[in-house]
């Protein structure tokens with residue numbers, strides 16, 4: 001052993017150790033458990049400061065540095081931290097989750113093992129309507145009576161699918177084939193490990209209001225109950241500069257600046273030149289980018305110029 005080697009303590013985060021291995025429930029039968037982690041806020045700072053060899057300094061300095069790194073997308077120091085989770089997720093949400101390629105994953109094999117006997121169920125008041133404006137989204141709820149019928153149908157369908165699966169197994173059908181008619185609501189389990197930089201990217205996409213509600217429930221739990229405990233300074237910066245931030249394009253910045261300067265006509269000209277204010281028989285034609293800009297202007301408490309007066 002090198003006598004001159006610097007003696008290091010293994011990094012431990014007490015707040016995260018307190019929930020290590022604990023099953024944090026999500027949906028009706030899902031969960032997330034922290035299996036292990038590497039690093040903490042200090043490790044991010046230490047990596048960023050490696051050129052000084054100074055390690056961590058004052059907490060206030062650490063906070064400023066982490067905020068600077070996150071604000072300016074200096075990403076690699078965040079890759080020095082890793083989180084390993086054990087998750088139990090319905091297949092439909094898992095199908096979205098597994099698209100995040102920067103994770104290391106081991107999933108239960110239904111070729112090797114019998115599929116988990118649990119399916120996500122929908123309570124009568126939780127059936128959502130198809131969103132009118134967003135083809136991928138949902139909005140509002142069906143009334144409880146209609147919901148109760150759908151929930152009953154769901155129960156029967158899930159029971160039938162399970163019975164057929166069980167029967168195939170009993171008749172000796174291979175597990176890899178017997179599973180083919182199991183529904184997407186069937187739970188799967190996986191060990192899932194990711195570095196903090198990519199985890200924040202996952203959370204930014206999957207905590208967002210555009211993400212499906214089910215995966216959003218998992219992402220929100222991972223963010224608010226796990227990452228916030230593990231790396232509180234990073235989480236605070238992420239909340240400030242990603243989750244709570246409004247990103248403006250060049251055109252949006254010009255429109256907001258015109259509105260801030262009281263020049264509504266200029267804002268309208270910019271939008272018109274961008275092709276956002278084309279009319280059809282029933283008024284303004286749909287324009288997705290304009291819709292997104294409207295949401296941002298509303299967050300900034302700015303009047304939407306093409307909505308505020310009927311002269312466009």
Ligand SMILES: Cc1cc2nc3c(=O)[nH]c(=O)nc-3n(C[C@H](O)[C@H](O)[C@H](O)COP(=O)(O)OP(=O)(O)OC[C@H]3O[C@@H](n4cnc5c(N)ncnc54)[C@H](O)[C@@H]3O)c2cc1C
Pocket residue numbers: 099100101102103136198201205206210211212
């Ligand atoms: C609201 C929403 C709707 C979506 N709808 C659809 C849909 O309709 N259809 C569909 O197919 N998908 C859809 N997706 C999935 C989406 O397109 C991404 O595949 C998914 O979010 C993973 O993102 P990612 O690639 O950035 O993440 P990761 O795979 O974790 O990658 C992180 C980053 O690493 C880099 N990276 C990783 N692998 C590569 C690579 N091979 N080459 C280059 N760079 C790489 C990229 O910079 C990437 O952003 C949707 C996602 C969201 C959030």
